[in-house]
Amino acid sequence: MGAHVSKQVERRKSIQTEKKVLTEMKQSNGCEFPCSDYHPSDRxxxxxxxNPDKVQINQIVWPGTHDSATNKIGFPFVTRPFAQCQSLSIYQQLVTGARVLDIRVQEDRQVCHGILVSYSVDVVIEDVKKFLSETQSEVIILEIRTEFGHDDPPDFDKYLEDQLGEYLIPQDDQVFGKKISELLPKRVICVWKPRKSPQPKAGGLLWNAGHLKDNWIDTDLPSTKFESNIKHLGEQQPVTARKFFYRVENTVTPQADNPILCVKPVTDRIHPYARVFISQCFSRGIADRLQIFSTDFIDEDFVDACAGLTNARAEGKA
Known part of the structure; x- marks a missing residue:
């Protein structure tokens, strides 16, 4: 018992130390970058x-949500706090400005996070289509994967093609160098990541797992995650040289050996430092690598930061 208590005390010290590191980094180095003061008039x-005629797909810094469809997961006040990573619906996230969605499904097409279940993936698709029907030039990356420990939903590739076919941008490496306007009216890059079923093939309506990559580190230590993100991002080629999307997630996750298991208070350890991360990318010479930037509990400031850097690239300022 004494050893366990001692371990927890050390864990709390480590967390506080790492939070202090990020706070001091923000205070000493700031969080400014080209067009960091940009705020879209309509998110x-x-x-x-x-200007879709100006912005290339590989210039976009895509604001994304981690575990996107978890706003209704589990039971309120009971299991939901342990798995909820977003409080907004899919439609609300898109209206706020999110452009990358991370959806996990199980065999029956229910959205899930581990063993906890949310709503049917139909809800996600309907929200996406509602948003697309209300806008004209917004491009979305929709990543759908089979959750770990589950089998693929039967015929799920056909389901996605049937539901989103009119909007789907076919898998094509030339897309990265095209302007938004050159892709219209197609507006969804759908990345389907099955566990056992065949991967989508080149030229088809769905994109395969090789087109959306990341280096996930499972930790609740904010500075550790921050520096890991910097390290792995620095190992990538510039966005102009890549034929895949690379994601960095401004998140930390609860750990089983720590008494704080709810997502919100844990991810809040790193959530306020998204702009610091972008600023550090410039300071360390790797800003040209940043592409998809995702978060838990997305907010307007996070979207503004990504839109601002996208604007800077489009204007030749970054």
């Missing part, structure tokens, strides 16, 4: 506001 249409 629902922020890509349109940057």
């Amino acid at each position: 629902k249409n922020w890509m349109s506001g940057l």
Whole structure:
């Protein structure tokens, strides 16, 4: 018992130390970067506001949500706090400005996070289609994967093609160098990541797992995650040289050996430092690598930061 208590005391010290590191980094180095003061007049249409005839797909800094469809997961006040990573619906996230969605499904097409279940993936698709029907030039990356420990939903590739076919941008490496306007009216890059079923093939309507990559580190230590993100991002080629999307997630996750297991208070350890991360990318010479930037509990400031850097790239300022 004494050893366990001692371990927890040390864990709390480590967390406080790491939070202090990020706080001091923000105070000493700031969180400014080219166009960091940019604020879209209409976040629902922020890509349109940057001129689709000018912005290339590989210039976009895509604001994304981690475990996107968890706003209704589990039971309220009972299991939900342990798995909820977003409080907004899919539609509300898109209206706020999110452009990358991270959806996990199980065999029956229910959205899930581990063993906890949310709503049917139909709800996600309907929200996406509602948003697309209300906008004209907003492009979405929709990543759907089979959750770990589950089998693929039967015929799920056909389901996605049937539901989103009119909007789907076919898998094509040339897309990365094209401007938004060159892809319209197609507006969804759908990345389907099955566990056992065949991967989508080149030229098809769905994109395969090799087109959306990341280096996930499972930790609740904010500075550890921050520096890991910097390290792995620095190992990537610049966005102009890549034929895949690379994601960095400004998140930390609860750990079983720590008494704080609810997502919100844990992820809040790193959530306020998204702009610091972008600023550090410039300071360390790797800003040209940043592409998809995701978060738990997305907010307007996070979207503004990504839109601002996208604007800077489109204007030749970054």
